[in-house]
Amino acid sequence: MSRPLRIAIGGVHIESSTFSPHLSTAADFEVTRGDALLARYDWLTLPWAEGVEWIPLVHARALPGGAVEAAAYEAWAAEIVDRIAASGPLDGMLLDFHGAMSVVGRDDAEGDLITAIRSALGPRPYVSAAMDLHGNVSQVLFDGCDLLTCYRTAPHVDVWETRERAARNLVEALHRGQRPHKALVHVPILLPGEKTSTREEPARGLYARIPEIEARDGVVDAAIWIGYAWADQARCQGAVVVTGTDATAAADAARELGERFWAARDEFAFVAPTGTMDECLDTALAADPARRPFFISDSGDNPGAGGADDVTFALERLLARPEIRDGACRAVFASLVDPQAVAQVAGQPVGSAVRVTAGGRIDAREPGPLVLDGVLEAVADDPDGGRCVSVRVGGLSVFLTSRRMQYRLLASYARLGVEVDAVDVVVVKIGYLEPELFDAAGDWLLALTPGGVDQDLARLPYRRVVRPMFPLDRDFTPELTVVLG
Known part of the structure; x- marks a missing residue:
């Protein structure tokens, strides 16, 4: 009889403004390990999760704030890596984080974290990331993960549903034994969250497209990241990622959603007067x-x-x-x-x-x-x-x-x-x-x-975001390139 799938769980979850003087320290975080970490997830005993051995690493979560002090981040990253190394053979990892963490001295914190995780996991295990739609998808993060998904509501009422979906997609991919195809489209848009509530158009209609996309042959998951507007980093912009069993289907869907996102750029308005x-x-x-x-x-x-x-x-x-x-x-x-x-x-x-x-x-x-x-x-x-x-x-x-x-x-x-x-x-x-x-x-x-x-992004002293970038720049037409992985 073959051994059960062994999947690790961990992450560091915070969004952090580089325009805020607040420094997020270890004391700001709630940290869980062992059984307390696994107790966060109520789907571990559902039928699709049967036969999986879930391996808790460490999870640290804080209220959004300023950049995270380097020592705190480095300690958690090292603990994740050490626990992976001590866990024996792993088939995959559920990476539970926000996606807009800033760390003092680093330009792409989640990219840095996935690089460290991959150094411990090796190339064979699958990694599935569950993220906030206000996170960022850098090329490094995209390359390091096999599956990426994010919330579909703002305000976020589907947080736990998203984490379950990320885990279920991972388990199903491991059972298929086929590494998912994935497609990324970066959309050069910076928007405050208060212009992108899914209670209102155009975000409501944009996210409403996702179920139809996912129902297509060859598509497993479709996700749209609004991105995080309050960090002055090159990775900050909108993104679409589609994963699937068919590369062409994933690429076509990612291009379609990316084009719809860009086409709606002038329709985004504040959710209240x-x-x-x-x-x-x-x-x-x-x-x-x-x-x-x-x-x-x-x-x-x-x-x-x-x-x-x-x-x-x-x-x-x-x-x-x-x-x-x-x-x-x-x-x-x-x-x-x-x-x-x-x-x-x-x-x-x-x-x-x-x-x-x-x-x-x-x-x-x-x-x-x-x-x-x-x-x-x-x-x-x-x-x-x-x-x-x-x-x-x-x-x-x-x-x-x-x-x-x-x-x-x-x-x-x-x-x-x-x-x-x-x-x-x-x-x-x-x-x-x-x-x-x-x-x-x-x-x-x-x-x-x-x-x-x-909320008035024009008042912020951006220096490092990639330009041109809407709405800081308006007179341009981007190439919405599909990157396959």
């Missing part, structure tokens, strides 16, 4: 009560995309409004990461008058740290943000956290005593609203605020 922070506040404060809670995305400092999470620009504009300062308008600002400020006030009795300086310690762009004179409204422990406090200034609750977090879940607001349906205006460091906030919002605007993930 936009404006400056002051323009958004003008609209929100004048809105009919039926349109409340009125959400405003402080999009340039969104920690869910890599922002530092402590730019105080939007907070200053809130505090400048008399109707907020005097309490006539009930508002929430979520949030600033500042463990020093939290430690200063968290031990005081709720209801105490407090004076605390907050924000601007990581990303010190104007206006920098702000002094909050108010009342300690609430103290709570959050699974994402650690010890958190709410400081009430007039009608405004300012949330301060000990760890960077994105206030995307209503339970996080409730921990600090806020039910958003009783609030007039919620300013949250986010881009497109995640599902719970989207459903709760009476109305919504996207503020084009400054930060490490500025």
Whole structure:
């Protein structure tokens, strides 16, 4: 009787902005090994996975942030390589990562990682990568993997489905005993995620093409990467990868999807009306009560995309409004990461008058740290943000956290005593609203605020992206070359 397939699992998962001064350290990551790593995946006992021995390596995952410190990345990469070497013969590997990791001193972190993995695996085992659609597919990464796929929704509601698909495709390819054919088309487009929600056209229609493509003879998987716009690296651009059992079918499908992506370039628009922070506040404060809670995305400092999470620009504009300062308008600002400020006030009795300086310690762009004179409204422990406090200034609750977090879940607001349906205006460091906030919002605007993930790409100091690149350049027609592997 032949031995079972032996497949390793591991990866380093983060997207990181090179325009953010935040440094992602080992302390920012949740690291799993052994049984805890395997427990992340609920499909290991499904029929298609029967007869597979899954070998856990190490998996490190963090909230998006700035570039990863080199020592942390190197330690995990070395551990992955060492564990592969110690695992005995392997048939394949599931590479579970984001695809837009930046590491200090490296231009293509995932390309570097797959190169290290291949040095340990050798050329024979198959590698299947499960990625975020906001990742990047460099030529090195494409060459090192046998199968690549990514999410098909933004907001990402198919994360675990994608990981299962990547694993299932790998197992089926190993059972066939035929290394998949693959085709890559790079599309010279940089787009912020907030222009590419699959709730809206053209992204909705573009991704809706994938099931029909996959149903074709000779095609196994089709994937479209929007790419990551907030790293100044040559690999940052759109990409299409199609894998299959027939090289011609894969190439034809990749060319078709790449051409559709390029043809739709001028149709991508923000998922909500936009404006400056002051323009958004003008609209929100004048809105009919039926349109409340009125959400405003402080999009340039969104920690869910890599922002530092402590730019105080939007907070200053809130505090400048008399109707907020005097309490006539009930508002929430979520949030600033500042463990020093939290430690200063968290031990005081709720209801105490407090004076605390907050924000601007990581990303010190104007206006920098702000002094909050108010009342300690609430103290709570959050699974994402650690010890958190709410400081009430007039009608405004300012949330301060000990760890960077994105206030995307209503339970996080409730921990600090806020039910958003009783609030007039919620300013949250986010881009497109995640599902719970989207459903709760009476109305919504996207503020084009400054930060490490500025939505106005023309304001970013790109130096190393390949040019020409849409929308930085517009008067060009690219050759959408199909690269086979």
